[in-house]
Structure formats: structure tokens, C-alpha cells
Amino acid sequence: MLPAPTNVSIVSFNLEHTLTWLPGPGTPDNTHFTVQSLRKNSWQLVKGCARLKTSQSCDLTNTFKDSFYHYKARVQAITTTQKSNWSLSMPFNPLTDTLLGPPVVSVSGCGNCLLLQVTPPTSRGLQHSLSPTQLLYRQFTCKVRRTRDGSQFSMWVTSTEKTVIGYLEPGAEYCVTVTASTSFNPHSVPSEPHCAFTSPTAANTGTVPGPNSTAKRPHSVVQHSNTALVNQSYTTGTAIILHQCLHLLAIIVRNPWCLSVPQCLWF
Template identity: 55%
Template sequence: MRLWRLLLHLHLVVCVSLPAPSNVSISSFNMEHTLSFLPGLQTSSDTHFTVQILQFRRKNTWRPVAACLELTAGQTCNLTQVFKDPLNQYWARIRAFTPTQTSNWTVSERFKPLSDTVLGPPDVSVSGCGNCLLLQIRVPTTKLLKHLYRRVVLYVRRSRDGAQFSLSLPYKEENIISYLEPGVEYCVTVSVTSLINSNSVSSKPCCAFSSPPLSRSSLYVVFSLLGAFCALGILLVGLVVYGGQLSFKLLRQPLQRTLSYILLQCRNRESAPIVVYHEISALQQHKEGSADQQAGSATKELL
């Protein structure tokens, strides 16, 4: 009887002699949950690993994960489908086993899907709109993530001198960054936040000019048009000046003749009273002579 107990004790010791897994952790990115681990020291190559989970609302009820019953060293366990309730809390545990041996369980830390997941960087595109930037944000199409996003944090940096500022705006797929300097390049980095999650990864800087710069061909066209307008302006000014001088030359002779005529008339008017006076004097003398003759004739008739 004692021998049987000794053999049973030795069998149990041999069965749990495998080293337990270590560094068991649950990582989550955009609500995709993954369990990872490291095999214990001196774990043989034929060792496999099995995973179980526990919900906070169902304590002491560990359930096996069907997709993670026989993992090998280096593999991970996807827990996205078994962590169905994002508001619940979960634990996971893993142990090693062989056909003749098992290890102790190694339990992960408590995991809360909504608050522990990492919100990944959104896809960002930026285009200029004069003195502003038009920002387009695209996030994963998962309905839960769309409801999770509440605000976006924008970090705007001016490429010319490194001046920067930040904005916190309500989450929208399209935003406008106003009051920028026209024709200057800005780089925008975007991260998203939620009310219960502050774990987020910022996007890569996306750069654009507030007003798109002109290409070389466009600059050549602009300078050519400016040169043509300048030449046309100079030509018009020259024509106006030359036309004015020509008109003055053409009008100068008639003007001189008119002035001479006016001066001559003025002179004639000054001498006109003398001629009239002489004419009046001659007329009076003629009348007086006629009167004397009539008086003489009358005297003769009386006599």
C-alpha cells in the first residue's frame, strides 16, 4: 500500500514537472486582442500550450479557447472573438503540456477591452484651400471603433521655421484648419481619443501647402504675361505722348492764325471810332452845306 502511494506521488510530480510559460500578456490594437507568451526555461520542442479565459461576471468558470488548444512555442492566441463584451473584464491563463506532463497555469493581468486597446493612427490626407488646410480623416470601418472615437488632436507644424500649434476638435471625417499663412507648407499629425481611452498612436506627418505653389512652367507663363503687359503699357504711354505732341504741332498753326486774327480784330476795333468820327464830320458838313444852299435859294425867292 505504501509503495502504491509512493508511485502515485512520483507520477504526479513527473506530470507537473514542465516549466510554466512566462511573460503572459494581452495586447490590443484597434480592438483586435492577442495573447502572447514565452515558453519556460528548458521547455522541450515537443511541448504544446493551451489557453483558457475567465470573465469577471462569471468568476471561477474558466473556458477553453477552441482556437488555442495546442499552440507551439512562438505562436500567439487571438482572443478577439472570445472577448465579445467590450465593457466586461477578462483574464487569460496558459500552461504547457506534453503527452505525459503538464505545467502550472500562468495567469495574465486583468484586461478591459475598451480602455486597454490602443487606438491606431488614422489615414490622413491634407490639401490646401487658400489660407487654410482641408483635412480628411479615415479610420477603420469597425462600428465599435467609430462609436469609440470622440475627438481628434491635431499637431500643426510650419515647415519653414518649425513653428507649431495643436488643436483639439470633435471627431469628424473632414476638418478645416483656418487662419494659416497662404502659400506656406504645413505638416499635420493626427491622433484620436475617446472618453474612456487615452491610448492612441499618432499618424505620420502629412504635409501640404496652404496655397499650392506654381510649377516652373506656370511661373514662365506668368512672367511672360507680365512682360507682355509691361511692354504693352509702355507702348500705349509712348503712343499717348507722341500723339499729344503731334496734335499740338498740328493745332499750333491754326491756333497762331486764330490768335493773329483776334489781335487784328482788336486793333481794327481800336481804330474804328476815329474813322466813324471822320465820316460823321463829313456827313454833318454835307448837311450844313445843303442847308446853306437851301437858305440862299429861299432868300433869293423872297427878293
């Protein structure tokens, strides 16, 4: 009997899934590998993974399409005359076990503010999965850091529309790092820092429309009252608490019904 494959694992990034393994000790050079997946109590051959070579892996993206289902996979070593025992993977749920990649981030200055645009990444897995992308990329954690002295604060962004981060220091450079945030998947990769200068107020050419402007306003405005950035006598911690309170107030103003649904007010 052939040695069974070892180190069987499922690697997943943005719902693109790959089964990997290592040949067992003493596996002959002419050995091939075959992969099966378990669905509804039945083991089925994975398309394209019937006679894989030692250096190859098995693409499970099209097999694991239902993001809410718990899957298993197994791999077997075979030659023309021998087979190994099956080696089983750990149970795998696409929605909770995939690694969420960084979102696409765009930042620009708008006077004493930053204009932030966050959109989900694109991948074959996200496009073909039965789970909507909104479930994984509906809410984001944003860390805003002033380059000059390292002062920073965090905020939630719950929309992929443009968001204004207000009450910042004019003419200063800020860097924003964004991470997808969900309650059911703790595995995520933050974006690279995206930096921009807040332009002086006089140089603001209309990025944020005035009260009488007919231009379309951003979908949401998160005004950051980080008083430490305006009055150095306040601590950064106090400013962060004030910002979160303003954010909560903005949610209530836009959605009064939230007062009767406490979960709506979670940050």
C-alpha cells in the same frame, strides 16, 4: 510536472487581441500549450488555442468581443504525460487597454487654409467589437506645424467630417499630425505628418464654397487666428489661446444649449 509558461501578456492593437508567453526554463521540445479565458466565473477553452506550439500565440479577438468587460486568460504547458501549472495574465479591458492606431488623414490646401479630413482606421477588431468605433475615434488632437520656421499650434477635432483650418499663410507648407484622444484610453499612436501647401488665394478653385455657392460646405470650420502667422509681433502662445477661444465660440454658436451643460464645452 512541466515548467509553467512565463511572461504571459495580452497585446492589443485597435481591439485585435493576442495572448503571448514564453516557455518555462527546461520546457521539452515536444510541449504544446492550451489557453483558457475567464468569463462569468468560468474558465473556457479558447477556440483554436488547444494545442499550440512553442512559437505560436493565441488570438483572443473573437473571445474578447465585449469591450466593456474585464477579462483574464491563462496558459498551460502540456505533453502526452505531463502538465504544468496554469500561468495567469493580468486583468484586461479591451476599451481601456487596447492601443489606438493612427487615424486616416487627408490634407489639402484651400487658399489661406487647409482642408482636413480625419476618419477612423479599419481593423477586424473595430468591426467586430460590441463597442462602437465612435467611442474610440470620436475626438482627435491635431498638431499643425508650418514647415518654413516650425511655428505650430494644436486644436481639437470632434468630427470626422471635413474641417477647415483657417487664417494660415497663403502659399506656405503646413504639416498636420493627428492622434485619437479619449478620456478613458491614454494609449494611442499619432499619424505620420501629412503635409500640404496652402494655395495662393487667386488659385483657389472653390474648395471652400463662397456665400452664394450651392455646393455643400464642410461640416465644421475651425478658424485658427494664429496672429503670429500674419503679424510676427504676436507670440505663438497668444495665437494659440485666441484660436481656442474662437473654437469655444464656434461650439456655443452651433449648440446654444451647451451653456447649460458645462461638460459640453470641454476642449
